[in-house]
Amino acid sequence: MTSPQAPRSTTPTGSSAYRVDLDGLRGYAIALVVIFHVFVGRVSGGVDVFLFLSGYFFLGGQLRYAMRPFPSLNxxxxxxxxxxxxxxxxxxxLGATLIGILALTPELLNEELARQxxxxxLYFQNWELTAQNAAYAAASDTTSPLQHLWSMSVQGQFYIFGICFxxxxxxxxxxxxxxxxNAQRWAVAVLGIITVASFAYASRFGFEGTPANYYSTFSRAWELSLGALLAFVPRDWYLPQRGSWVAALTGVVMITATGIIIPTSLAFPGPLALLPITGAALVILAGNANPVSTMLASKPMTWLGGIAYSLYLWHWPLLIVVxxxxxxxxxxxAIGVAVILASLALAHVTHALVEQPLRQHRKRPLSFDTPVVDARAALRTPAGAGRAVGGAIVAVLFACGLAVQPVWDARINNADKPLDPAKYPGATALIDAEVPKAKPQPNPHLIGGIYPPIGEQECMIFLxxxxxxxxxxDCTFGDLDAETTVVMVGGSHIEPFGxxxxxxxxxxxxxVVPFVRQECPLVIGGVDRFEIVSEVCAEWGERVYSTIVEMQPDLVISTSTRPGGRAGAAGSAADTVPDAYANLWANFADAGIPFLGxxxxxxxFDPFGNPMDPNLCIVAGxxxxxxxxxxxxxYPGPDPAAGxxxxxxNLFSIxxxxxxxxxxTCPPQIGNVYVYRDQNHISNAYARSLTQLLWSELVKVFDQLGVAYRP
Structure with a gap:
């Protein structure tokens, strides 16, 4: 997290001098971010202070430049x-993070991270995390190592707005x-409208919002625009020097207390975010001629402020990978202490060898300047040539970073191919098919990105x-001209059987006609219906049930058991029959519609009761x-649906x-085929290998029902 620095004033003290103390405040805020991430496991309010200071420095500087004589309009x-x-x-x-993941924790690299x-x-990580329904989580062995870059995206988007404005x-x-x-009045008015509107939008949930609200640029804009507004406050409006240290100290205490007082990240950026923001504003309005500002302007604090951006970048991926x-x-x-020390060292080196040499040191050009000519001339100097080489390296690294997602997608597409049944018999190994010695497939590192055709063809209804x-x-499969109709219904666990x-x-x-909705097993009535599914899902199920009754299909197929907990989030492994399932089957029986469960x-789950992806377990060694x-x-006992x-x-079960x-045991692979796509869905490859076993049971049901089929 950073903001371009204004040129330093030659005046060493007083309210008109360059605010060296704010560099120290930035360093203090990033220190809080790192400490709370590493040791507390929640947000500290430091990011909010960063966004506020970014608005103060960046947009304030942009607008001051705009009102100078002869500004460049380019x-x-x-x-x-x-x-x-x-x-x-x-x-x-990002390059170092990718190398670290591939070398030490390949299980972290998946489709979601590749997109991240x-x-x-490209500075839209906050929207990507929202699309992935990713809550801002504490550091763990499953958290995204790029999660923290949402704030850089918010900053980048606001910077583009600031430049245009x-x-x-x-x-x-x-x-x-x-x-x-008049121009200044218009600028203040626009920023004021943005601040009020954004704050109202961010506060619409009250004191605790949602993950989407946490990441949203529209929710965060007020923190930056309010900082920019503060840059327009005349210096003679600042707090009186007598007692200013009390205001500055109060501000620092408010910032420090934020992470202790506010226990949830979902409080941000709503009303409670005013606590650290007001604290930062008090430090600014107290001026820099007081003991607190002197402390913030000390060499250790300004050093920390100088490396703050790199420190923010390094600490989180290092923490997650380790x-x-x-x-x-x-x-x-102990790991946390080591991560902090390593992050500080890496941040210092990055700041000294990457940030400082490659940044733009010359003043922003005025309308009559010739920056292109000057840049060409600079290339003929050793320093200019060195910057050019550094820029070329950065461009290559940037291109490599952008290649992560397409390369990952290409690998998944290559892995999503039917396997040779002679070499990879899968489930047919359970009926005495020979299993040759071969490395199981598909690649367990890629299998999580291989989805069933029903979803891929957008024939599944999503959340x-x-x-x-x-x-x-047109979402019909099998023999499209056949008179016999089989309907498959339920949530994502029935989807692979398509x-x-x-x-x-x-x-x-x-x-085959699918009625499949994410996290939505078909339920009708039942006292436990809303313990399993959402109200939207329950209503969808009622509509689907009515449609099925009108269709009068020859057979309906779905899953017949599930573990405890809501759809999509099982609390334990043991399977049961919810009352809502049994009620659905009774309704099918009354309607004369055959059902196969x-x-x-x-x-x-691992031995400690934590969800476990067997593929990632294999990838991790x-x-x-x-x-x-x-x-x-x-399966603690016989099939609970059999009764x-x-x-x-005409109610059957398998x-x-x-x-x-x-x-x-339930192994991760059977017959050289990995069974699961993730923690609780079977893979396409294993579902395909179940074809013969499924038919041997399905034909018995067809025969008992007298359903027409080709032998």
Whole structure:
């Protein structure tokens, strides 16, 4: 986190001097960020102070330049100056983070993180995290090492606005001949409107908001615009020098107390964010001629302020990579101390060797200056040539960072291909297919990005959709001309079965119509319905049920059990039959619609009860044994749905436990095929290998129902 520095005044003290103490305040704020991230596990308010100071320094400086005589109206120069200040250190840290992940914690690299590399470089990481529904989490072995860069994206977006806004003001003053006083009034008015509107928007949830509100540029804008407004406060409006140290000390205490008093990150950037922001404002308005400001202007504090940007960049990915590679759920204190010391050292080196040499040191050009000619001339000097080489290296690193996502996507597409059943028999190994010696596939590092065709073809309804949204009419699989209709319904756990059902439908003459919604198993009534699904999901289920009754399909297929907890977030592995499921089956029976229930696949948990992705366990170096789960944990007894789905009233069940847990454990791979896509969904490859086993059970149901099919 940083802001371009104004030229230093030759006046050593007094309210008109360059605010060296604010450099120290910036350093103090980043110290709080690092300490709270490492040792407390929550936010400190330091980021809010950074955004506030960025508005004060950056936009204040831009607007002051706009009102100077002969300002340049070319927005490229402030943009280029900002790029040179911010991007070199960012690409160095991102490159080092990628190398560290590949070498030490490859399990951290996934589709979401690959997208975050692009988003961080192009300054929309805050919106990417929102799209990924990523709450701002404490440091752990599963937290994104790029999570902290949301704030850099907010800053970058506001900087672009600030450059455009200041260029407009410069045009009004220099070309439209608007007086400086009127231009300043208009600037203050616009910033005031932004501040009030953004603060109201950020506060719409009250004292505790949402992750999306935490990341939103619109919610954060008031912190920056308020800082910019403070830059317009005349110095004679500052607090009287007598007693100013009390105000400054109060401000520092308010900033310090924020992380202690406010326990949740979701309080920001709402009303409670006024605590650290007001504290920072008090330090500014107290001036710099008081003992507190003198302390903040000391060499240790200004050194910390100088490296603050690089320190912010380094500390979080270093903390996450070390935590994950060490196998810690949360960083131990000794690890935290080591991370802080290493971050300080890396930040100092980065500031000295990357930030300082590559930043723009010359003053911003005026309208009559010749910056291009001057830059060409500078290239002929050793220092200029060195900067050019450094810039070329930064450009290469930037391009490499942007390549992470397309390379990852290409690897996933290459991995998403049918496997040779002779070499990778998968589930057919359970019915005596030979299993040759081969490395299991698909690549467990990539398998999490390989999704079933129903979702890939946008035939699955996702979380944000309204309750009346249904699949498109063309979302039909199997034999599209067949008269026999099989409907598959439920949440994402039934989705992979679209693969074998599509194959079987084409081969045996039935069509498959999916009604699948994310985190939405089909439920009708039941006392525990809202303990399982949301109100939107429940309403969607009622609509789907009515549609199915109108269709009168030959068979409905869904999962018949689930673990405890809400859809999408199981609390334990053991499977049960919710009352809402049983109620649905009774309704199907009354409507004369046959139903086939598949016992759900296991949800993986480690011995301590924590969710575990068996693929990431393998990628992290675990053995097949250590990455397995006891079968008794997932299936503590016989199929609990069998008593409801016993063949009477055309209600059938398949106990699939042996498909996933053929012995006393549920292994990560069967027949050289990795079984799971993640912690609780089966992979496309394993679902495809289940085709023969599914048909051997499905044909019995068809025969009992008298349903027509091709043998």
């Amino acid at each position: 927005p490229w120069w402030p943009f280029w100056r900002t790029v040179r200040r911010l991007v070199p250190a960012l690409v160095v840290v 590399f692009t988003a961080s470089l 200041a260029t407009l003001i410069a045009w009004l003053v220099s070309t439209a001949k608007v007086s400086k006083a 935590t994950a590679s060490g196998g810690f759920e949360t960083p131990p204190p 944000p959709a309204p309750p009346d949204e249904m699949p498109r009419p 693969i074998p059902l599509d194959i079987l439908g084409k081969e045996h003459g039935f069509k 598949l016992r759900d696949n296991p949800w993986f 675990g053995t097949e044994e250590s990455c397995s789960m006891p079968a008794a944990a997932a 409801y789905l016993d063949g009477m009233q 106990d699939t436990a042996h498909w996933y847990c053929p012995g006393e």
